[in-house]
Amino acid sequence: MSVFKTTKINERFKVEFRAEAFNLLNHRNFGVPDPITDDAFFGSFVGTYNNPGFSNAGSSRTYRLGMRLLF
Numbered sequence: 903m904s905v906f907k908t909t910k911i912n913e914r915f916k917v918e919f920r921a922e923a924f925n926l927l928n929h930r931n932f933g934v935p936d937p938i939t940d941d942a943f944f945g946s947f948v949g950t951y952n953n954p955g956f957s958n959a960g961s962s963r964t965y966r967l968g969m970r971l972l973f
Contacts, residue, residue, distance in 0.1 A: 908972070916972040924964040 906920040 914973055918970040918972060920968040920970065922966045922968075924966075925962065928963045 903926050904920065904922040906918055908916055908918045910916050
């Protein structure tokens with residue numbers, strides 16, 4: 903989800919303020935399942951949010967703010 907606001911400074915310049923949110927509702931995003939279940943937990947840390955396994959890590963909620971000068 904993103905929200906932005908463009909404001910004119912003068913005829914030539916504009917400023918854009920931007921706010922972006924990734925995974926806003928904080929849902930788990932699972933990767934491809936591990937086909938070999940024997941090594942799913944071997945040598946890896948199992949967090950409370952991420953999907954267990956090396957390559958199946960879910961992403962957490964992220965916010966990003968930005969400002970851009972347009973001319």
